[in-house]
Amino acid sequence: MDPRFTELLAPFLKFGKDKQITPESNLRALGLDSMRSIELLFAIEDTYGISLPDDEMTDATFATAGSLWHAITAQLPDETGART
Amino acid sequence: MDLTELGDRVARVAEEHATRTDRDAVFPAEALAELRATRLLGLLVPVEHGGLGGTTEDVVDLGIRLGRADMSVAMIFTMHCQQVAAVVRHAAEPLRSQLLGRLGQGQEYLASVTTEAGKGGHLLSAEAALHGDGSRLHVDRFAPIVTGGAHADGFLITMRSPDAESPNEVSLVYAHRDQLDVSGSGDWQPMGMRASHSIPLKLVGSVPAHQVIGQHGKFPEISTTIFAPMAHLGWSATWLGTAAGALSRVLRLLRGPEGRKRFDVGSELLLTRLSRARQRLDGVHALLRRATDTVRDALDLSVPNHQLLLNALKITAAEQCHAAVQDLIDAVGLRHGYLKDSPTRLEQALRDLRSASLNYSNDRLHLADGRLALLDPEVRLV
Known part of the structure; x- marks a missing residue:
């Protein structure tokens, strides 16, 4: 995952302080609720200049850091972001 | 025996005790005993575990039927079904067989x-x-x-x-x-x-x-796929049944010999009020059936337009069923709209239905729906 992404994610995870964010990190358990999901979505779209499709607005997309990153990379122009 | 007959049996018992359980604020023990005896407590339990093998649609039908007799009994029943649905879908052995067996026999509320x-x-x-x-x-x-x-x-x-x-x-x-x-x-x-x-x-x-x-930490998933949808469907059915029962009793009063003497059924005001009450119930009923089908068929209930439909059902049913009973109280006036001993039982229906917007608060659901609306800019209606 892009370090820019984990940095962007951190402030939305109120129970994630001092924890390493990995693709398996459970976002809901770390404090991402539905209100913060919207703010996170806006932050992602601003940072990467992309728009996540309506079809991706599911619990599965926002389940883990890895699943969300996967949805982002699918929208990046030439998939510059490494998926790891 | 078909489910309608079983529902009628429970409804008769519920109705018989409704005035006392309301007055004394006590649990409807007799109606629960009948839910056990009819094995409707095992409605959602698969046949191989000794249950009736019913569907979500059956829960909705029975919620409406029992709501016509007593809103508390209907709520008790549909909330129990919500719990059973979670057990059916997520409980693992050995709990699964033990618990479903008892539920199927009507031994477990x-x-x-x-x-x-x-x-x-x-x-x-x-x-x-x-x-x-x-x-x-x-x-x-x-x-x-x-x-x-x-x-x-x-x-x-x-x-x-x-x-x-x-x-x-x-x-x-x-x-x-x-x-x-x-x-x-x-x-x-x-x-x-x-x-x-x-x-x-x-x-x-x-x-x-x-x-x-389910596994530890898995409750959010159970909530999205079972608890929330079953709650919204079950509550809405309960409220719709309550308001439908109230309308039915008012119409029987108006058409009976006493009603025809007391009320002018040619009155445009009365006709309009009856129309409004009926219109509200048909709207809620259509939404309830649509939402029931969506819960049955949807591959992923977490998508915003499905969540929005279910929340809209709950909010709309809470508002419209209560409003329908208000219309009826205005339609029939003090004697049959406000006194406890009227056979219309509008006084109790109004008090019971007042809880609907507070029970998982409409205010909070509107906040959730505002956020969900932002996630569906195309406005994909279900």
Whole structure:
């Protein structure tokens, strides 16, 4: 995952302080609720200049850091972001 | 015997005791006994486990039928079905066979323990934590509102998962009454829904580790796929039934010999009020059926347009069923709209239905819906 992404994610995870964010990190358990999901979505779209499709607005997309990153990379122009 | 007949049996018993259970704010024990005897408590239990093998649509039909007789009984029934649905979908062996067997025989009435002081009804977080020692889970939980808690044989309880790192890691655990020390506190004197006997309870005890429903931390998924949809469908059916029963009793009064003397059925004001009440109920009914089909067919209920439909059902049913009874009270006036002893029972219907917008608050659902609307800019209607 892009370090820019984990940095962007951190402030939305109120129970994630001092924890390493990995693709398996459970976002809901770390404090991402539905209100913060919207703010996170806006932050992602601003940072990467992309728009996540309506079809991706599911619990599965926002389940883990890895699943969300996967949805982002699918929208990046030439998939510059490494998926790891 | 078909389900309609079984529903009629329970409805007759509920109706017989409704005035007393409302007046005394006591649990409808006789109606529960009939729900056991008809084995409707095992409606959703698959036939191979001895149940009636019913569907979500059957829960909705029976919720409406029982609501016509007594809103508290209908609520008790549909909430129990919500618990059973979670067991059917997520309980693992050996609990699964044991519990479904008892449920199928009508031996087990399940109460829901999801409320907790200080979290404002927020389902997806928990303060009190389960403590595990490998083979057992220790439960120590206070809940401010447990519908039917004094009469339940078992409880499905939300608690923070063992070793959770945040309050958002929530597990659902089953406990039989015999596994718990159950103590009640406080009095129950509400405006309406008086027979639902929704009391505060303290539950302390321990259960084998396999009594967790689904895996630890999996409650959010159970909530999205079962608890929330079943709650919205079940409550809406209950409210629609209550308002439909009220309209039916008013219409029978107006068409009877006394009514024809007392009321002018040519009055445009009366006709318009009857029309409005009926229109509200047909709108709720259509939405309820559409939402029931969506819950049955949808591959992923977490997508915003499905969530929005279910929330819209709950909000709309709460508002419109209450409004329909208001219309009816205006239509028939003081004697039959406001007095407790009128055969229309509008006075009780209005008090009972006043709870609908508060029971999982419409205000909070609107906040959720505003956020969900932002996630569906194309506005994909279901």
